[in-house]
Amino acid sequence: MTRSDLIVKLAERYPQLLGKDAELAVKVILDSMATTLTSGDRIEIRGFGSFALNYRPPRMGRNPKSGEKVQVPAKYVPHFKAGKELRERVDFPAV
Amino acid sequence: MTLTKAELADLLFEKVGLNKREAKDMVESFFEEIRLQLERGESVKLSGFGNFQLRDKPQRPGRNPKTGVEIPITARRVVTFHPSQKLKSMVETTYHGKSDN
Numbered sequence: 035m036t037r038s039d040l041i042v043k044l045a046e047r048y049p050q051l052l053g054k055d056a057e058l059a060v061k062v063i064l065d066s067m068a069t070t071l072t073s074g075d076r077i078e079i080r081g082f083g084s085f086a087l088n089y090r091p092p093r094m095g096r097n098p099k100s101g102e103k104v105q106v107p108a109k110y111v112p113h114f115k116a117g118k119e120l121r122e123r124v125d126f127p128a129v
Numbered sequence: 130m131t132l133t134k135a136e137l138a139d140l141l142f143e144k145v146g147l148n149k150r151e152a153k154d155m156v157e158s159f160f161e162e163i164r165l166q167l168e169r170g171e172s173v174k175l176s177g178f179g180n181f182q183l184r185d186k187p188q189r190p191g192r193n194p195k196t197g198v199e200i201p202i203t204a205r206r207v208v209t210f211h212p213s214q215k216l217k218s219m220v221e222t223t224y225h226g227k228s229d230n
Contacts, residue, residue: 035163035166035172037174037175043162044155044159047158048154048155051151056155058144058145059145063141064175064177066136068177068178068216068219072219072220072223074226075130075131075132078133079133085210110220110224110226111212111221112210112212113210114179114209120167120208121208123164124168125206
């Protein structure tokens with residue numbers, strides 16, 4: 035399922051809304067999730083999961099072409115942990 | 130501040146003009162559609178944000194950390210999230226750690 039498939043499914047669930055509303059709703063949700071993470075805050079969605087940043091310490095890397103050593107700076111990467119309901123529903127799919 | 134479903138519903142009320150009831154339902158449906166898809170064994174790709182994928186993990190030996198007794202960890206299907214290049218670089222360029230820790 036892609037972002038546009040998701041918009042179609044939501045528009046079908048809410049026939050009273052304009053098609054554009056579902057599209058805008060998906061944009062608003064994903065944009066605010068991304069903004070939250072870029073400011074270093076967490077996202078907690080009960081029944082779905084949580085998103086947070088994980089720290090990656092600086093390390094010595096190597097330029098694969100030249101073999102030269104380079105310092106890779108410390109950084110933060112987004113991390114998702116599935117919530118209980120999602121974990122269970124994925125692991126024991128309803129037949 | 131931590132982002133939750135309540136804040137997302139407020140944003141849909143403010144920015145999309147849905148009423149409070151619709152906004153709350155829309156947030157719930159957004160995550161439910163993703164769960165339904167993953168439950169069916171299909172991945173979800175949200176451009177600009179990231180992909181949710183499924184991994185089938187075989188049974189492996191485990192151990193009760195308290196008693197040291199060996200018990201197998203059963204085979205299972207788990208969800209993994211891979212942030213998009215866009216989200217990763219947004220985080221990398223903007224966030225450099227809280228000043229207070």
